[in-house]
Structure formats: C-alpha cells, structure tokens
C-alpha cells in the first residue's frame with residue numbers, strides 16, 4: 001500500500017517537473033520562432049505590430065557583399081534598399097552570368113539604365129533623378145523580386161537608417177512614385193477619352209501623325225479629331241492623341257487637359273485644325 005502511494009507521489013513529482021520544463025521550453029521555442037520569422041521571413045503587413053529591429057534582417061553594404069554565391073554562400077541583391085535572396089536564380093546571377101553585376105549590392109539605377117559594367121556606389125542607388133515612368137519600372141522590379149524570390153531584409157544606406165527605419169530619401173522616393181503612378185493613371189484616362197493617331201516615319205518627311213475615324217483603337221467613331229501631343233508629368237516624351245473639334249479651343253487655350261498634370265499640347269508648325277502633323281525628333 002505504502003509502496004503504491006510512494007510510486008504515485010513519484011509520478012506526480014515527475015509530472016510537475018515535466019510540466020515546468022515544457023512551459024519554459026514552449027516560451028523559448030516561441031521566442032526563437034518569433035525571432036526567426038521576424039528576422040528572416042518577409043514580414044510585410046506586420047511592420048506596425050513588431051519592434052523595428054526585429055522587422056527584418058539589417059545589412060551593412062559590407063555584409064551584403066559577402067552574399068556572392070561563392071563557396072556555397074547564398075546570392076543576395078538589393079533593390080531600393082530591400083535585400084532579396086536570389087540563389088534560386090543562379091543561372092542569371094551566378095559568377096559569370098548575365099546579371100551577376102547586381103549581386104551583393106544595390107544597383108537600382110542599372111535596372112533602368114542597363115549599365116552592367118561600371119559600378120559607382122555613390123550613384124548606383126540614387127534613383128530620385130530618374131523619370132517618373134522609370135520609378136514605376138523600378139517599383140515593378142521590386143514587386144517581381146518580392147513575388148519570385150525571398151525577401152531578406154533591409155540595406156543600411158540610402159533607403160534605410162541603422163535602425164531599419166525608412167530615410168527621408170526613401171519617403172521622397174515614395175512620394176515621387178505616387179505622383180508618377182497618379183500621372184500614369186491620368187494619362188490612361190485621357191487615353192481612353194482621346195484615341196491614338198496613326199503614325200508613320202519616312203526619311204524625307206520625318207514622323208507623320210494623323211487622325212481618322214478609326215485611328216487608335218480601330219473602332220469606328222463619328223469623328224476623326226485632330227492630333228495633339230499627350231504628355232504625362234515630368235516626361236519629355238509624348239504620345240499622339242486625337243482630340244474632337246469641339247474640345248480643341250478649350251484645351252489649346254489652357255494648354256492643359258482636364259485631368260491633373262497630364263497635358264495636351266498642339267504640335268509645332270501644324271495648323272490648329274489640321275488632321276495631320278509632321279515633326280522630326
């Protein structure tokens with residue numbers, strides 16, 4: 001009888017010990033898992049909820065340089081200050097491959113310029129001077145890496161400070177990106193209102209643009225319209241849009257169409273009511 005009680009007491013003691021250790025273990029495991037996921041996994045959406053230092057890995061430029069794919073190390077690159085593991089794309093980024101230039105650094109500007117030979121750390125990620133369309137192009141590249149590769153964290157430098165907070169430069173970039181995206185939307189809206197022109201080029205006459213009842217979208221309409229240059233914000237290049245007769249005066253008077261910064265301008269050396277214009281670039 002006493003033997004049985006002693007046995008039960010031992011079992012109970014064992015149970016308490018196991019429970020205490022399991023509790024500690026559980027807490028520790030949770031902490032480790034949390035640190036792991038915060039440091040190494042994409043934490044998009046959690047950024048508000050967790051302290052900045054755990055939001056993602058932070059890399060100095062020298063640390064990032066180590067991730068070059070040599071001796072079994074992973075391959076990392078940075079774009080707009082975000083670091084991605086692109087080891088899976090070794091056929092593009094490995095030593096001697098076409099896009100090895102991007103490895104271990106932030107060469108954001110080269111995603112637009114196509115300059116893969118010379119790397120200048122002073123200017124390689126200085127994107128604020130790029131054209132609005134190029135800022136959109138860069139944002140698309142970032143989306144691509146986020147979708148196809150593994151986000152690893154932030155590069156300390158132009159876009160993130162040493163605590164991993166976005167810099168004033170980063171805010172400026174986001175501001176310009178937003179303006180570029182808005183402007184693109186405005187142009188698309190104008191584009192749907194004013195169809196495109198026919199266009200042809202010859203050495204003797206240069207570029208010829210002209211409007212017909214089905215120019216642009218190929219759909220038959222009751223009016224042909226008159227060619228105008230359609231600009232988006234901050235871009236020197238333009239598209240040709242056909243504007244109906246009754247809207248010409250208002251648009252030409254203000255030099256602007258109704259939508260935001262997108263502009264419609266007459267062609268130089270072309271009569272206001274002409275249905276075709278010529279120009280050379």
Ligand code: HEM
Nearest residue numbers: 086089091092093098099102110111112113114115148149
């Ligand atoms: C600004 C210029 C350019 C940049 C920044 C650029 C960048 C890139 C990058 C980063 C990749 C790898 C994408 C990945 O990780 O899957 C890639 C792939 C590729 N690029 Fe380019 N590229 C440029 C111009 C060109 C041009 C001019 C050509 C063609 C003549 C070209 C043809 C290719 C091809 C064929 C692939 C491989 C696609 C695949 O296998 O999935 N690229 N490019």
